[in-house]
Amino acid sequence: MDRARDFARQGFLVLPGFVSTAACDALKARAEELVAGFRPETVSVFSTRDQTRTSDEYFLASGDEIHFFFEEDAFRPDGSLRQDKALSINKIGHALHDLDPLFDRFSRTPELAGLASELGLKQPLLLQSMYIFKQPHIGGEVNCHQDATFLYTEPSTCLGFWFALEDATLENGCLWALPGGHTLGLKKRFVRAEGGGTAFQVLDSTPLPNEGMVPLEVKKGTLVVLHGLLPHKSGANTSSKSRHAYSVHLIDGTAHYPKDNWLQRAPTLPLRGFGPVSNG
Numbered sequence: 001m002d003r004a005r006d007f008a009r010q011g012f013l014v015l016p017g018f019v020s021t022a023a024c025d026a027l028k029a030r031a032e033e034l035v036a037g038f039r040p041e042t043v044s045v046f047s048t049r050d051q052t053r054t055s056d057e058y059f060l061a062s063g064d065e066i067h068f069f070f071e072e073d074a075f076r077p078d079g080s081l082r083q084d085k086a087l088s089i090n091k092i093g094h095a096l097h098d099l100d101p102l103f104d105r106f107s108r109t110p111e112l113a114g115l116a117s118e119l120g121l122k123q124p125l126l127l128q129s130m131y132i133f134k135q136p137h138i139g140g141e142v143n144c145h146q147d148a149t150f151l152y153t154e155p156s157t158c159l160g161f162w163f164a165l166e167d168a169t170l171e172n173g174c175l176w177a178l179p180g181g182h183t184l185g186l187k188k189r190f191v192r193a194e195g196g197g198t199a200f201q202v203l204d205s206t207p208l209p210n211e212g213m214v215p216l217e218v219k220k221g222t223l224v225v226l227h228g229l230l231p232h233k234s235g236a237n238t239s240s241k242s243r244h245a246y247s248v249h250l251i252d253g254t255a256h257y258p259k260d261n262w263l264q265r266a267p268t269l270p271l272r273g274f275g276p277v278s279n280g
Contacts, residue, residue: 004118011182011230014216018223023106024165028244030102031131035086038068060192062094063128064265069093073138087135097129097248098269107248112161113274116250119225121159123253125271127151128263132245134173139237141173144208147249148228149200150190152261157252158228164218164245171239175216175224175232178209182227191260198262 007013058067074081074088081088097107107126116124128151133139151158168174186203193199208231216224226232228249237243251257253273265271 003115004120007119007225007227010179011227012177012179012216012232013223013225014218015223015225016219017221018111019106019163019221021221024163024220026102027106027131027163027246028165030100031092031133031244032086034066034092034100034131035068035089038085038089040068040070040085060198060262060264063263064095064098064269066096066099067093071135071138072140074135082138088138089133090135090140091133092131094128094130094263095265095269096131097126098272103129103131103246106246107161108274110274115161115225116159116274119159121157121250121252124159124250124273125253126273127158127249127251127271129246129248132243132247134234134237134243134245136172136237136240136242139173139243141236142234144176144178144210144213144231144233146186146208146229146231147226148186149188150262151228151249151251152186152189153251153255153257155255156186156228157250157255159250160226160228160247161250162224162226162245162247164220164222164224166242166244167220168216168218168222168243168245169239169241170215170217170235171237172241172243173235173237174218174243175234176213177216177226178213178231181209181212181231182229184208184229184231186229190262191258192262192264 069090070088071090076082096103147160148156148158188203189201191201
């Protein structure tokens with residue numbers, strides 16, 4: 001299999017058995033520990049339908065921290081949780097790969113470094129990470145989008161590594177992707193607005209196509225690689241089984257990362273690649 005050629009042609013790769021069952025289970029156990037220790041002072045709901053609702057300070061400050069975001073349907077009208085906190089979290093983001101030793105090791109293997117190089121990143125930098133729970137029954141749909149909308153560089157270099165920590169099926173909300181759709185160009189950018197909060201900047205008003213998307217039903221341990229311009233989505237979880245996944249997004253350090261991108265970091269936690277932490 002010529003991974004670089006296949007990736008250039010279809011905009012994604014599906015690599016079964018890329019990580020071991022034990023590594024998947026260790027990451028799941030660590031995420032559950034983090035949730036157990038989370039005391040919600042700020043309740044932030046992750047919504048892909050109405051992004052402005054999530055553009056509070058808690059969300060905007062998550063680029064170099066570990067923050068927790070609830071499912072939209074996790075709350076009763078009075079603001080109380082419908083079910084246990086552990087079953088109400090949508091995702092954890094966005095600096096797990098730098099701030100948690102286990103996520104750091106998982107995200108920075110020689111195999112991943114080799115794959116990033118193979119797919120054309122000259123100076124790979126790990127920009128953001130997300131642990132996604134896709135909870136039973138309330139795991140929300142994620143609308144069709146391009147990752148480069150949120151992780152924009154000039155030129156576009158965003159590369160996504162999405163790991164199935166549990167089997168992903170049609171019933172529990174697997175990914176869907178549009179083969180070859182990465183050639184359509186970027187439609188919009190998600191930026192920090194001048195007056196505070198965030199906004200979408202339209203680059204091309206042509207909508208992303210809904211036709212031709214294919215489901216990526218994959219087994220636990222599979223790595224799905226996503227081109228930053230590839231239109232993709234995931235369905236709602238209508239089943240009684242969760243669909244845990246972990247994703248880490250890379251950019252090329254040779255590209256320009258604009259100051260109005262929503263995700264920004266303090267100088268004390270600079271982006272780094274696959275090497276160990278430098279004390280210099």
